[in-house]
Amino acid sequence: GENVEQHPSTLSVQEGDSAVIKCTYSDSASNYFPWYKQELGKRPQLIIDIRSNVGEKKDQRIAVTLNKTAKHFSLHITETQPEDSAVYFCAAWMDSSYKLIFGSGTRLLVRP
Amino acid sequence: DAGITQSPRHKVTETGTPVTLRCHQTENHRYMYWYRQDPGHGLRLIHYSYGVKDTDKGEVSDGYSVSRSKTEDFLLTLESATSSQTSVYFCAISRLADNQETQYFGPGTRLLVL
Numbered sequence: 505g506e507n508v509e510q511h512p513s514t515l516s517v518q519e520g521d522s523a524v525i526k527c528t529y530s531d532s533a534s535n536y537f538p539w540y541k542q543e544l545g546k547r548p549q550l551i552i553d554i555r556s557n558v559g560e561k562k563d564q565r566i567a568v569t570l571n572k573t574a575k576h577f578s579l580h581i582t583e584t585q586p587e588d589s590a591v592y593f594c595a596a597w598m599d600s601s602y603k604l605i606f607g608s609g610t611r612l613l614v615r616p
Numbered sequence: 617d618a619g620i621t622q623s624p625r626h627k628v629t630e631t632g633t634p635v636t637l638r639c640h641q642t643e644n645h646r647y648m649y650w651y652r653q654d655p656g657h658g659l660r661l662i663h664y665s666y667g668v669k670d671t672d673k674g675e676v677s678d679g680y681s682v683s684r685s686k687t688e689d690f691l692l693t694l695e696s697a698t699s700s701q702t703s704v705y706f707c708a709i710s711r712l713a714d715n716q717e718t719q720y721f722g723p724g725t726r727l728l729v730l
Contacts, residue, residue: 536716547706547721548659555716593658597717602647602666602710604719608658
């Protein structure tokens with residue numbers, strides 16, 4: 505069935521270091537991959553997304569890469585700051601059913 | 617925030633009582649979703665709607681029903697609440713941008729079933 509696996513479940517980095525979160529999806533028909541950031545007690549917020557016709561997308565310190573052949577995509581955060589501490593969710597869009605399938609989340613802690 | 621509101625924002629209820637959560641949107645989006653979020657389980661889809669009176673089940677629909685009699689309102693009902701339904705419930709809408717549907721979430725409802 506439709507599934508998105510996300511790793512690691514927790515990630516602790518020193519301020520200024522880079523953080524990488526990886527996701528793998530099962531449905532080869534998926535063509536859109538958003539990333540959400542959720543701060544404690546808040547709603548998930550869309551931070552970046554990528555479509556299947558693009559291999560990489562950047563927005564300041566955040567980048568996402570996609571490998572359609574391997575069916576995996578990754579979130580890269582450079583020069584991490586304490587305010588990057590949050591839970592991050594990847595997701596894959598199912599065009600056939602108009603649903604997003606979410607990964608289980610990564611708790612990122614940036615140590616000052 | 618995509619014009620989404622949820623009510624109530626917090627609720628405490630007792631096992632066996634019915635509970636209805638409301639999601640309201642102001643931008644006339646066709647697709648609306650209900651998720652629950654629990655520690656260790658991420659976001660799980662309960663039900664979704666693709667139009668007035670058109671709904672479908674998600675992965676954790678048992679014990680829940682939904683209704684959408686108007687485009688702007690999507691109601692989630694727990695027919696007889698159980699402690700396992702204690703959770704944070706998020707509503708979401710899907711907005712079309714650059715020929716791609718993108719989901720945005722409401723502020724959430726914290727439900728405690730005693």
